[in-house]
Amino acid sequence: MISPEQVRLVSGASAPILLLTGAPVHPALPALRLRDGAAPALDGWSVLARLTLCVLDGPGDAGCLFPTLGGAAGPEQVSRWCAEVERAGGALVVSLPDGTDPDGPFDWPALLDGRSHGGFARAAA
Template structure:
């Protein structure tokens, strides 16, 4: 995936947004009106400073050149990605959302219930 089509969001429940991902149709539709994002069965995320892998069943998956990707609220330094990876490790995984294109702003209510997102919580693999 081109890094400009991704957004890493740090926090206690970190997220990775993918715009126009090749795995979009492979991921389950997401509807979490109460904010409780369901597990994305059969999928995992491998967070690393230089590459982030979203791995699914069979041949489904994608690779993001993480070091070059934007981190929400970050200054554009490698420390931003280190922080995101640490957040994923602490949380045991990340919410991975695939969208037709990245949103201009983060409206979580729309992203979790608007019918455009696919994905869910993916456990981190070491």
């Protein structure tokens, strides 16, 4: 389980984004590099988005769980993000190394230079 302070739920992009910082799954995820403007699929990974919790499940023992309420996002924002995950069929997972503030401003092109890890995780049924 990770703290809600390590998570940011981003809505309004072409796909909902699950932004993690200092999460134990970071080394298990591949370096995130866009291909033809799209994020690669995370084979073997899924995301279960609910109002009270979110599960990012990977192959083997890889994965994490975190409460969605209680962090920076309020219930309406979490509900909107969960609905976007359902509509998009998943979420773009962006995992940042330790020491990055998930609520700070981001230079998205710099994040996609291999420093961040992740890809598109399909929604769990």
